[in-house]
Amino acid sequence: MTEDTNARAMKITGRRDLTPYITEFTLVATDGAPLEPYGPGAHVTIETPSGAMRRYSLVGDGLDPQTYVIAVKRERESRGGSSSMHEQAEVGRTIKVQPPENNFSLKSAPKYLLIAGGIGVTPIYSMASRLAADGKDFDIIYCSRSAEEAAYLSDMKVAFGRRLKVHHDDGDPAKAYDFWDHFAEIKNMHVYCCGPKPLMDEILSISGHWPEGRVNFEDFKPVEVVRVDDVAFDVELAKSGRTVTVPADKSILEAVRESGVKTTSSCESGTCGSCKCRLLGGDPDHRDMVLMDDERDDFVMICVSRAKTGGLVLDL
Known part of the structure; x- marks a missing residue:
């Protein structure tokens, strides 16, 4: 367990399944004190029921939050964090949550392209909501295996209409979305991408000719903790x-x-x-x-x- 004195106790007051593998949790502070505001792209670090610390993006505008909302995907190769959230984080349970941090904040730009893959939609959804509220120009590309596995898809269709482009590849690499047309020519806009490593690697490779700082990534797994050739x-x-x-x-x-x-x-x-x-x-x-x-x-x-x-x- 952690000994972080900045963490605060929060109670799970809501839980709903967004997809067969993604569950949304609503958290409320047990002490009744105001929650710290946050910007789109922010995340919190949570001590999961297993004791493992995991980072989850916050959903919502974050301007005057009464709750913190996160979406957790149950990873197939979970080492205890996501699986314990799905199995043990029931409504009424109290967990420790550290203050919001933001390493993926929106910068001022004339136009935005938001790219989401799978569970990476959570910060992208928050960004799109804030940009829409501020009257900014933006488009979203949301890639997933199928509509059934795309969290918040119906909500985003209603909220963003034609700004949202959805692509399902059925798990077939040959059907992956072709991003090249969006990056062939350098455009006066900022790109924000969050999703699985193959998606972000592709965006990184095809945007190498863009000016530094224009293409931004959120990645909660900068280090491969366990590798296939590791031994005891x-x-x-x-x-x-x-x-x-x-x-x-x-x-x-x-x-x-x-x-x-x-x-x-x-x-x-x-x-x-x-x-x-x-x-x-x-x-x-x-x-x-x-x-x-x-x-x-x-x-x-x-x-x-x-x-x-x-x-x-x-x-x-």
Whole structure:
């Protein structure tokens, strides 16, 4: 579990299934104090019922929020976060929620192109709502496997009409939407894209000739926490004298947490530095985006990093 003093307790007051794999949750502060406003593209970090920390985009305009609304996709290869939300986050349950953050905020532009893929629609929906309210010029391209799996599709059709272009590929790569016509010529507009990695990789590759800052991405998985060739290894916890085995499909943080040892964490994606731990021995496989070169012999980010060979000794 986390020890973040900025987190506040929020109760789940609403829950509805948007698709067979995506569920929407409505959260209300238990202390009755006003919620912090947020801009479109913002997200919150939530301590899920499993104890895993996960980031979810906020739905809504965020100007004077009475609730926070998130949509959670149950990932097929969930390591506990999304699956525990779907299985255990029932109405009435209280969870810890950190204040909104926004690394995907709208910039001033004469025109906008919003691109959503799958669950990536949540920040895009919020952006489109704000742009529509402000009378801005924008278009949306919403790609999904099928209409049944497209969250908020009916609401967006009503709200945005002809501005919304919908494309379903039935899971067939040969039927993927062709974005080239939108990027062949540099246009005086800003692009915002959120979706699965293949979609964002494609947009990145075909927009390389655009000026820097014009094409923007939201990606909650900047570090691949678990890889297909990972193997199990042991971690010795020096303070307690215990040894914990880290399975091939889990992080050090997850294994240590499940062993009953409390640890501090936040992003759990190698980007924030909250889980920084002193390294006392072993050959680490650093996978974070935080540590400086001169720190890598003495510290390790236990949310993403592993052992190259043998095991590790940590100051825990």
